Amino acid sequence: MEYNFAKIEPRWQKYWEENKTFKTPDDFSKPKYYILDMFPYPSGAGLHVGHPEGYTATDIMSRYKRMKGFNVLHPMGYDAFGLPAEQYAMQTGTHPAITTNKNCDNFRRQIKAIGLSYDWDREINTTDPHYFKWTQWIFKQLYNTWFDKEQQKGRPISELPIPDEIKKEGDEAVKNYISEKRLAYYDNAQVWWCDSCKTVCANEEVLTDGSHEKCGHQVVRKNLKQWLLRIPHYAERLLQGLDGLDWPAGVIDMQKNWIGKSTGAEIDFQVEGLNKNLRVYTTRPDTLFGATYMVIAPEHELAEEITIQEKKAEVEKYIKAAALKSDLDRTDLAKEKTGVFTGRYAINPVNNQPIPIWIADYVLMGYGTGAIMAVPAHDTRDFEFAKEFDIPIICILDPKDVEGREEILAGDKCWTEDGEYINSASEETRLNINGLNKEAGIKKTIEWLEERGLGKATVNFKMRDWLFSRQRYWGEPFPVIHWEDGEVSLLDDEELPLLLPELEKYSPGDSGESPLANAKEWLHVTDKNGRKGRRETNTMPQWAGSCWYYLRYIDPLNDERIFDPEKEKYWMPVDLYIGGAEHAVLHLLYSRFWHKVLFDLGIVSTDEPFQKLYNQGMILAFAYETATGAKVSSDLVEERDGKYFHTETGEELKQIVA
Ligand SMILES: [Zn+2]
Incomplete structure (x- = not known):
């Protein structure tokens, strides 16, 4: 009997959709299993073959665990801030949100067509203000936390003991002392600058040959006022935490090396x-x-x-x-x-x-x-x-x-x-x-x-402070105001989310500042005493949204809190996390750092976010190119005596693994 894909699959997909077959109840009476994919960046090209490779594996596990009686959390979302939508906006004037939403729609359509069993009611998108409200909120927690070396623990900045000799020097000295202890701080930093992307790069984004991992251009040194995170304060904790994890040895080694x-x-x-x-x-x-x-x-x-x-x-x-x-x-x-x-x-x-x-x-x-x-x-x-x-x-x-x-x-x-x-x-x-x-x-x-x-x-x-700002439009705005008297203040929780302003043009501001510097009305603020201030024009790097997304799936529609702590206690930690090994020292280290800070502050209940990590392999395929490196479609290739030739031009081709 012939299996008619075009008829049978859409029928069942429609049934699943209408009946919410894969909706995950918060049924705390059942044993839970949280199985997570590294969520995709929704590019204009749609899914590539590597996406469903990993998603199929997690889908099989999810269905298996459901049949075994587990309450399975298996969500999907989009890591959607990023450069391509902004570059497209610079060329065409189309708002990056429009491009991004279109791409997300396409990803969702494609993933649904494969028939994967996600709970779509939990879908998240890092560019959604309901989501990045909480990314901004976490930034506030980082800013208001210091690391107590003796206790090896992050603590509220209000509990920071101020030495007497600092107090004697006056308010300014106390303020400086406090800002030297905050996990997030604003300072002149010698940074890597990519002249092609017109942005700074974190150490982790610069490859060993001195090129930018995103675009391949050589980076140069530059001095800029930047936000940085004191991740090295957690170095020992990040190192020790690796011992209890069921992760590939290669990833653990890379993290150890990076911590150094x-x-x-x-x-x-x-x-x-x-x-x-x-x-x-x-x-x-x-x-x-x-x-x-x-x-x-x-x-x-x-x-x-x-x-x-x-x-x-x-x-x-x-x-x-x-x-x-x-x-x-x-x-x-x-x-x-x-x-x-x-x-x-x-x-x-x-x-x-x-x-x-x-x-x-x-x-x-x-x-x-x-x-x-x-x-x-x-x-x-x-x-x-x-x-x-x-x-x-x-x-x-x-x-x-x-x-x-x-x-x-x-x-x-x-x-x-x-x-x-x-x-x-x-x-x-x-x-x-x-x-x-x-x-x-x-x-x-x-x-x-x-x-x-x-x-x-x-x-x-060896680990250095994490450079946490970018000169971009399409990222989370910092909930920060720089006042004319030099004070830096953060917005109140009630003022979050701080939205991005609408712009006519997305080109950079003067002297390499982010395009946000062009939004004059958004930029300038005055407090109730007439003091003038200027909003932070940098935005957060793309890593910010992915640092904590697994926590939001737990309670994605909650506007009052980042999530319900009861639900967090039930679902965390992630039991199985599948994704590419290329994230070994970036996403996987950054999110462990944030998670540990949230743990110290009593916001999450586990010290580590991802108990078991599994790296999907890479799908390799043969491709063909001419002597000058031009790619040739495989249906224009014929093999003769172990050699490859172009069927139209007769030119001999090289076989490569792509
Ligand atoms: Zn670059």
Whole structure:
């Protein structure tokens, strides 16, 4: 018997629709199962084949669990803010909401045609004011939270203890102290700027080759007033939380790497002739005896003060040149090492030897302290630098039975593996680690430093503050007003949502400001005392809406609260989450961070949002292209003797995996 798709499928889809067959009741008496897809960005092209791949898997699981007697929450929605609709608006003047809604309608139609069993009454859309009202509300919670290091917990800013010495300095100092503790803050930040997208990019959006993940253009440095989130305060919690999760090992590794925890020591080097210390962070304090020079970043706050008079002109020139380079250019191992001597020396604390202080752009301000101690005998980069500038090289790790040992001991060759300490003792300072193994050497050196107040054991994280604003129209507006007297205030809950203004033109405002700067009536506000203010013109990045959408499915129509806490307790955590591995350090890290803040504030009942994560694979297919890279439709391809030819032009084609 023939199965007539065109007749049978629409009939049942109509039945499901009319009878709300897949509607999920909040029946707390049943065991629950929450199964979530990574919701799609509704592009103009409609679904691509990767979407139904994952959705089919979750649909099978949903139907299975329903048959097993579970109350299954299986919702769908749209992550709908984003650049394409805005670019289309710039070209045509069509409001991005119109484009977005049209695309959502198409996605919904396509998904329904596949017959997937979603509860459509719970559909959400991140661009819907009823939705982003709560995204703005969460931003307010972040702004009004500080992280208590001792308790390892976010707490309301009203509970922040203010030290007496700060209070003595007056209101301004107290205000500054508080804003230094908020999880969301507004500050001048050196940011990555994509000149093609005319927007800033978060670190996570810049690929290792220095290009913007969205468009492929090289990014550059720029200084801008921006909103940032202090995600590193949660670094330890984000790390520990991974232990209890049933996630693919690869994703867990990527998150661990991104958080980048290391243990080492902070060490103070006294600067000769100045009453100042240079602080470095190192994971290898045990190699101090091999430290023969120091390097500070060109942006280091002491760079000018340290430089002696005769070197000033040379150093200034170097600093100017460094400012024009990208971080990637500066740290590329293959690039020629550059640097300039400041003319001044620091004292190596373990042997009281003076060692020269250099400025070099391979040291970045954003990592550690912006200053390093260099151990050229055992670090390739330091070795090359020392060779280039004729700086002494002292071997302190004996490689023993290795070929080329004599060269290594003489400092003519770099040795980056472990070895037994040699040349690592000083009668003057009474530190001696010769003969110890690495672990014991690190321990003894740190103890020695701590006893003398020269340094201390420190944990360091690679993770940086999350750049949380974009110069775009089509995003969530910040519920923020900047007043003429410098005060920053947030809108009251009753004033949310703050809607986007209607615009004639969607082109950027002056000097790269967002298009919102063109909406003069929306932009300027006056309070009841006549004080003038200006609304924030940046909007939130696309990650904002997807950071918490799984919580809104629980109670999508609630206008009074973000959700009913009883329902949240019943449905959370998500039992199974399926989506692409490309979100490993972006969406999946950001949403864990927000979730933990909401947990600390008592808004959600679980510490982690997604208990089990599963990465769908990628669907691969063969495609064909000409020698110049032009794609050729597969019905114009014929195979002869294992080679591929264009049926019309006869040209030989390359087979590629797309
Ligand atoms: Zn770009």
